[in-house]
Amino acid sequence: MATACTGRGLSFLRSLTCHVRGTALSGRPPAGLHTSAALEVNKNWERRNLQLYPPQLPGEPRRAAEVHHCRRQIKYSKDKMWYLAKMIRGLSIDQAITQLEFNDKKGAKIVKEVLLEAQDMAVKNHNVEYKSNLYIAESHSGKGKYLKRIRYHGRGMFGIMDKVYCHYFVKLVEGPPPAVEPRTGLDQAQEYLLGLRSRTVRHSL
Amino acid sequence: MMSLAGLLHSLRRSLLHLEGKLLQSAGFDGHLTPALALNGPRLQVQPQQDEHLDEDQQSPEQAPSILDNIMWMAAPKKRRSIEINRTRRRAVEKLIKVKDNVVPCLECGHLKQKHVLCGFCYEKVRRETSLIRIQINAQEGGPLKAPATETVVLYEGEMPGDQDQDKRIVERARKRPTWFT
Numbered sequence: 001m002a003t004a005c006t007g008r009g010l011s012f013l014r015s016l017t018c019h020v021r022g023t024a025l026s027g028r029p030p031a032g033l034h035t036s037a038a039l040e041v042n043k044n045w046e047r048r049n050l051q052l053y054p055p056q057l058p059g060e061p062r063r064a065a066e067v068h069h070c071r072r073q074i075k076y077s078k079d080k081m082w083y084l085a086k087m088i089r090g091l092s093i094d095q096a097i098t099q100l101e102f103n104d105k106k107g108a109k110i111v112k113e114v115l116l117e118a119q120d121m122a123v124k125n126h127n128v129e130y131k132s133n134l135y136i137a138e139s140h141s142g143k144g145k146y147l148k149r150i151r152y153h154g155r156g157m158f159g160i161m162d163k164v165y166c167h168y169f170v171k172l173v174e175g176p177p178p179a180v181e182p183r184t185g186l187d188q189a190q191e192y193l194l195g196l197r198s199r200t201v202r203h204s205l
Numbered sequence: 206m207m208s209l210a211g212l213l214h215s216l217r218r219s220l221l222h223l224e225g226k227l228l229q230s231a232g233f234d235g236h237l238t239p240a241l242a243l244n245g246p247r248l249q250v251q252p253q254q255d256e257h258l259d260e261d262q263q264s265p266e267q268a269p270s271i272l273d274n275i276m277w278m279a280a281p282k283k284r285r286s287i288e289i290n291r292t293r294r295r296a297v298e299k300l301i302k303v304k305d306n307v308v309p310c311l312e313c314g315h316l317k318q319k320h321v322l323c324g325f326c327y328e329k330v331r332r333e334t335s336l337i338r339i340q341i342n343a344q345e346g347g348p349l350k351a352p353a354t355e356t357v358v359l360y361e362g363e364m365p366g367d368q369d370q371d372k373r374i375v376e377r378a379r380k381r382p383t384w385f386t
Binding site: 087 | 299307316
């Protein structure tokens, strides 16, 4: 009786996996199975490269090529990596690589490697003609999976030390970097006022 | 070494003693008690024995626990919100400044900072220098055997000139590099 039950359960699971295998989401466990959060890793940024658009119509403006690239579990702090990611946002790829080359931070070397890999991927796989004709559209850092260790204090006290890891994400888009208008304090103040004035008061008299 | 609690207790006692001395000099009898008997909190300073007894009993009013006596140390009043933290961490002076002093090297074409030697050219000179040093070490054969004369480096097909008569010659088995004049 028990073996029959397990046999039916296994065939049910197998039918689920067979259904899912054909799609690009086959890395995930089947819908009926529950796994712990520690084992499930989010690979959404890599999946963005697999998106396919329908062929463009003759009159449409040419859609710019995009490359998404990331590096996971870098032994660095996400807050420190954020400063580097913020520095290169909106720069052209050559400018970004130059700035990272002359930066003394540990993360600068890693980000430069990621940018060069992404540039290479863009030329080989994503139909980018000129490797310099790319700019950094998005760049940010994320928290990786931390390891926990004990930090010994005096008087028998202890603290839990986190060994920090981070991810770094970058999106390169073909074309010259878009010109950014510098926002003055006056512009920010006017925007704030506009936001306040465009509020709607609901359920009022 | 005195413990923190003992140190603070002795400090408190010395402050109370000083207060008593000041009151005596001001003209009081030594105790801040009213003339008539009143119903209220104790104002008389307790004698030494009672203090010791109270300390042993660990009464909550007098016992100087570590947590209560640190009353003049700075501590944050409220937890800093994430908005406050972000404004501090992302302030313009804390962001990394974009460098504008990067130029291409005229010799090799790699990028360099204006006030710094080109890294590529420095590395190529460093490599050749280390090979020359290996040659010198092979010639000398041991430490502290450097001659008291100048050294001149000669490459393939070169003869020592008029000025190189008294110098020690180090030979390198390759063509003279273009940058080595």
